[in-house]
Amino acid sequence: MSQTAQLLDGKTLAQKMQAELRSRIQSLQAEIGRKPGLAVLMVGDNPASAVYVRNKEKACEQIGMASFGQHFGANTTQAELEAAIDRLNEDPNVDGILIQLPLPDHLDAVPLLHRIHPDKDADGLHPLNLGKLVRGEPGLRSCTPAGVMRLLEEYQIGLSGKQAVVIGRSILVGKPIALMLLAEDATVTMAHSRTQNLSGITSEADILIVAAGRPELVTAEMVKPGAVVVDVGINRVTSADGKSRLVGDVHFDSVQQVAQFITPVPGGIGPMTVTMLLHNTVWSYAHREGKTHT
Known part of the structure; x- marks a missing residue:
């Protein structure tokens, strides 16, 4: 009997975090x-x-x-x-x-x-902030990978000792998420467009992060049963009847039957990216005004 994966609901978590940010801004604004x-x-x-x-x-x-x-x-x-x-x-x-x-x-x-x-780098892409990520020092983090990590944390998905596979090696997502996973003691493999035997590598993953920019690249037979699948992709595809829809880099309907957790597209990582941008700006605001302890 197949069971359907639990959704990692980024939209709901984003709303919760934005409410927390709103009250934090209110208290900081009174001081600043x-x-x-x-x-x-x-x-x-x-x-x-x-x-x-x-x-x-x-x-x-x-x-x-x-x-x-x-x-x-x-x-x-x-x-x-x-x-x-x-x-x-x-x-x-x-x-x-x-x-x-x-x-x-x-x-x-x-x-x-x-x-x-670097102190105003809301996207966490300045070389200085990327260098802090490499060194494991506090700093502004790239929004999308930071959103992925926060979503995994919310659902209490342990990473220590797990096999994590990242598909995609961009400076926006692939490289920073690999470093963040390493910092949480996962064993990280990076795959990309030149990787040989991609399905052999992905089917070993306890945690699979897909940021390849290719619609529905990952299918059910590429996923280890019970894996956690995070789909960072967002692609607009047009069907034969001319209607367009948004899909991720994961074939959601089939992978949902195999994975334990999966992010939907839309409603998964997208809302988290915007929320981490707001989070970074509030972090900078507090940091620049010497209020980091609050």
Whole structure:
């Protein structure tokens, strides 16, 4: 008799965490005398990015955070964006700065990300913050992997001694999540597009994190019975009748019959990513104002 996996419900946890952040902001604001501030920079009119930015700004408002969003035209120059980042770095009311990726082709994201002050790096992507992650020191953590770890913690999923497999090696998700899993004493294998015998590797995993960017790549026969499967992917696919839907990197319907826990798409890691962005901004706010003990 097959049993259906328990859902790792990121949406509900995100709501709980945002309520906690709201009350933390209220108590800190009474001491500090201002709200925390997040600035999201968006360039061009990518429709998916516009939705993400709107969600982030709405979430800011709901928890009592000031939003300093700036929207630039598609033909904005590198120098104009650098100047905008410099202004935000100097602005005492801004605690977190985020560049919404992807940027138009004529812009180079890397020097822009490096230009954000490490203490205001809401996405946790500055080399200094990534270096702190490697060294196991406190600091701002990349939002998506930090959201994965927080979700596993909420469901009391032990990682120590477990075999963890990460599919995907991006600096956004794959590499940082591997380091975070190692820090919790998991044994980590990293797989990617060149990996041979992928299903042989994934079927050994107690914890399988999939961040490959390929729709429904992982199917039931690739998953160890009773495994924990975290699907970081979000892909829009169009069926033969022209209707589009969102799917992850995991074939949800089949894997749900094999795994013990699984994240849905949407409603799994997506809401956690936004919440960790807010969490990082509040952490910076408290840290910069010397209130880290509260």
